[in-house]
Amino acid sequence: MKIAIYGYGNIGRGVECAARQNPDMTLTGVYTRRDPAQVQTKTGVTVYPASEILKHKDEIDVLLICGGSATDLPELTPMLARDFNVVDSFDTHARIPEHFASVDAAARAGGHTALISGGWDPGLFSLARLYSNAILPQGSDYTFWGRGVSQGHSDAIRRIPGVLDARQYTVPIPEALEAVRSGASPVLTTRQKHRRECYVVAAQGADKAEIEKAIKTMPNYFDEYDTTVTFITMEEMKRDHSELPHGGFVIRSGPSGLEGEHRHTIEFRLTLDSNPEFTALTLVALARAVGKHAARGDWGCKTVFDLAPAELSPLSGEELRAHLL
């Protein structure tokens, strides 16, 4: 299967690496809206101007669109789904129905298959929610994120005057996790589920007390959480906080038996050293499934909910039944 990357940021670079772990995939190019001469890939794969992508249709079975959900993907995915089978990682949960509708219309019009929201949340976490809801119809759902870097919260801190750089870690609270795992179906407030750890480099002469107050009282981002703020040097930031780890937990618990006398807990957990590289590995596996749907003429927009698990694997049905079932 020939795949290509549209947009060469953290996830694009992750797809470039992920393709090398999948021998049935060939990465045929990176397409960028920047000047290709300025883009240095990790593996030497050719960089083309995005404007010329239609000339390369024959070299692309599935195109992985690696852009931001705020402004890039709502525009790019419908545009490209008309001419290519595509995969994206659109992650603005509230706007998924709208994105689905526009991508679906474009893919059907062009006779292509698209998959949206194919990362880990939405994506693998959504699968955990769906399977566990189908099996425990009367249960309660919990999602915990972290320990991991939230880019949105880090950006919010960077916008405070006097802040040179910042990194925010979302941290699940162990007591809340244990209460959920016990099957007790606790009611938990925002503050009880997660805390927020902030590492901040302040400008020389900046009022650190003011910065700390500005962070801790910031509406929506921090005011409903227990937040710690630690001031560090730029050197410490580079040395200790240059990675993008993340992960989390999806847990559902619910009863069985005539009177609900037994309880069950289903837990799905991810511990990721690199959020963008893991997202990229997921997108590549989903691209394999999209290629299979496209090959049999099953056009339109899909989500992880619509793909049979076997379609994500390079193995045959016989191999899967013999070795993984």
Next chain:
Amino acid sequence: MKIAIYGYGNIGRGVECAARQNPDMTLTGVYTRRDPAQVQTKTGVTVYPASEILKHKDEIDVLLICGGSATDLPELTPMLARDFNVVDSFDTHARIPEHFASVDAAARAGGHTALISGGWDPGLFSLARLYSNAILPQGSDYTFWGRGVSQGHSDAIRRIPGVLDARQYTVPIPEALEAVRSGASPVLTTRQKHRRECYVVAAQGADKAEIEKAIKTMPNYFDEYDTTVTFITMEEMKRDHSELPHGGFVIRSGPSGLEGEHRHTIEFRLTLDSNPEFTALTLVALARAVGKHAARGDWGCKTVFDLAPAELSPLSGEELRAHLL
């Protein structure tokens, strides 16, 4: 959807309870090879002789076959798949390809859809293995079982002379779990992964030292494990060991990045108060998917790998995307 139960043991009773948690399901009957007059259901659903099931074809969209994997299911599932859409929980991993082939032939000949091996292992654990293998192609797989009752090991102890009753718990070893979760991909021996806890009621005058020795040296069942044997009274057995809890962990870890410089761990965990009731809840969700495949004429034998996740849910695609994605 109209479902029925064939075989009324622990799992059959679990399906009877599970049906009540799924408002889109109607349980239309229990079919038994015993004398129906001797079978008392938990909810009052009608019990029919198994021999008359063909008279009730119109009352059964999907038949859940609740029998043992050793001798019942290899015979029953192919026989019934000719006339009904069926689901079973065949769990003899090594014989799945053979069972699949015979059920597939019968289902295709009769124009029906069958799903085999639909519990939690095989079943949900298999799904965890498949998704995590597709996403982390270069990783290592680990499965831990328990803490839970192993019926096979309990039965093996009961066959020792002087043993009146026995219950064996398989227990994962926390240090091994933590080593796997760390992403270190350790090589673990059988003894390092699980230990076995045995509770035994001995006959009056039986030689307890001999029984303990017979258990601990039993080939395949116990000799490769650290095993503890605790003698208890029949009253203690009934009071403390009458439930069938189980569960376990499927963990895969693997690298990403150009040089494998980042590691990721995917963990799926079940904690079950009642192994048969949870298995039954899973079978009912799978029956929903089988009904959808049958309704569109997609005949033959399936496994959990072949069913799109959305098909297990009673919700529409729109509802799933809006609320669970």
